[in-house]
Amino acid sequence: MKHHINFKVNGDDYSLAVDPxxxxxxxxxxxxxxxxxxxxxxxxxxxxxxVLLDGRSVSSCLTLAVSVNGKSVMTVEGLAPSGEELHPIQEALIQTGGIQCGFCTAGMEMSALNLLNQTLSPSETEIKSALSGNLCRCTGYNQIVEAISMAADKMRDNAAEKEEQ
Amino acid sequence: MRLPKFEYFEPETLEEALRLLAEWRERVCVLAGGTDVLVKMRNGRLKPGAVIALERISSLNGIGFDLRKGLTIGAGAKLSDVTSHPDILRYYPAIARAARVMANVQVRNMGTIGGNLCNAAPSAENAPPLMALGAVVTAASLEEERRITLDDFFRGPGLTAMKPEEIMTSIFVPTPPANSGASYQRISARCGVDIAAVSVGAMIMIEDTVCREVRIALGAVAPVPMRALSAEAFLKEKVWSEEFLREAARISADESRPISDVRASLEFRKQMVAVMTQRALEEAYGRAIKR
Structure with a gap:
């Protein structure tokens, strides 16, 4: 039996009938x-x-769609909603060479966002521990860790600028 | 790779969940965080006719602390909530540590402490510190609510003392006695992401340098998380010393019953039980004399 669910994805409302x-x-x-x-x-x-589910990172492969009824999901598409202007995490990943084949990238970005939502001054250890659930078989991780640190600096500057205005 | 088909229930009260459980019996599977159950369903080890998701039962998800009594963790509390709860961090750092070093961020955001215990892996990370601190779980059925000490809870890999018609509702941990300290130590091939090869939870109470109370629990070195009772008996009422500490660690290794598997050999595990026991007791001692 299909279940009816209402949920948000990247701010948009969806109403679907899904198999459990x-x-x-x-x-x-x-x-x-x-x-x-x-x-x-x-x-x-x-x-x-x-993905982020009500603001927390989760594995979407181990989350039943039916269980997100009434909740809010954010996917990598929500990081750059305009489709043109990239999120600071994405820009930093390009700058440092933290992307190779790209398969892990969306997940890396969501885990990075989950961390940067909690702190904009993460230590290297905190970054590594925040990425402990994301595997990359290309880059060797150093560039990714560097990118997240760079993105944190940028986002901190942006936040400070906003406060001044 | 897809999940097999099943019916799905999302009760909002414990009673409703228990009624569904009584109705469906062995054809049903209770789902908490899903990080163990859905993996087992995906690889075909579990094929329930129906799934009862517990997440919407808010009475199962809280964490409460009363200094005179102790800590009550809802079985459905997420591991990430356990690691960040201020009272757990302050009064039960060993419990916070076990929940923090296991798995990864995503799994800790989904997985629950009750689920980790009910899954009953020999390596269940939360078991050793909870056992060392004298935890008692509450299991509810339509007929009754009963308390099971964690010492009596595990019956074999994947097996617990809970009946098929029961759901774990909470875990109670008494307030640690004055002058006591606890610690959780673990080792694995890679850091947290990997399942523990050996883990040790320890609690000691020190009075005038004498070890008045001691509890040591070992994980991943027997079919179930186990108490190191001989090591405990050895240390009890002894004046704290380096020499006794090393001897207790040796006894603890002796009474562990590990196997060799992909994560570690039997011999390595035995040696690591001694090392982890010593480190756990040292940290617990440091905390005990500070309080």
């Missing part, structure tokens, strides 16, 4: 066509499917 055995990952990729979120291991180890 479908994951949030399947529904956002297949029904909403938001394919920025990837599916890697399917067991919560690799982090490629990471």
């Amino acid at each position: 055995w479908r994951t949030l990952n399947e529904v956002i990729r297949e029904d909403l066509n938001l394919t920025g979120t990837k599916l890697g291991c399917g067991t919560g180890d690799c982090g490629a499917c990471t």
Whole structure:
């Protein structure tokens, strides 16, 4: 039996009928066509499917779509809603060479956002621990850690500027 | 890779959940954070006819602390809530640490402390510190509510003392006695993301340099998390010393019953039980004399 759910994705309201055995990952990729979120291991180890659910990072492959009724989801598409102007985390990843094949990138960005929502002055250890659930097989991680530190500085400056205005 | 089909229930009260459980019996699976259950369903080890999701039952999710009694953690509390709760950080740092060093951010944002215990892995990270601190869980069925000490809770890998018609509602941990301290230590091939190869929770109470109370619990070195009772008996009523500490660690390694597997060999695990026991007791001692 399909279940009716209402939920937000990147600020937009959706109303869908879903089979209970479908994951949030399947529904956002297949029904909403938001394919920025990837599916890697399917067991919560690799982090490629990471999205924010009510502001907290979760593995969308281990979240039943039916369970997000009334909740708010943010996917990588929500990081750069205009489709043109990139988020500071994304700009920094390009600058440092933190992107190679790109498969882990969306998940990395969502985990980075989850961290930077809590602190804009993370230590290197905090960054590494925040990324402990995201695997990258290309970059060796150094550039990604560097990018997040760079993005934090940028976002801190932006926030300070806003305060001055 | 897709999940098998099932019916889905999302009760908002414990009673409703228990009624569904009584009705569906062994054909149903209770779902908390999903980080263990959905993985088992995906690889075919679990194929329930129905799933009862507990997340919307708000009475299961709270964390409350009363200095005169102790700490009550709702079985549905997320691991990330356990690690960041101010009273847990202040009075139960060993519990906060176990929940913090396990798995990864996403899993801690989804997984629950009750789920970690009910899954009953020999390596369940939250078990050793909770056992060391004398935790008692509450299980509810339609007929009754009963309390089970964590010492009696684990019955084998994946097996617990809970009946099929019961749901774990909360975990109670008494207020640590004055002059006591606790610690959680673990080792794994890679850091947190990896399942612990050996873990140790310890609690000691020191009075005039004499060890009046001591509890040591070992994880991942037996079919179930276990108390190191001989090591405890050895240390009890002894004047604290380096020599006794090392001897207690050796006894603890002796009574552990590990196996060799992909994560570590039997021999390595035994040695690490001694090292982790010593470190846990040292940290617990440091905390005990500070309080």
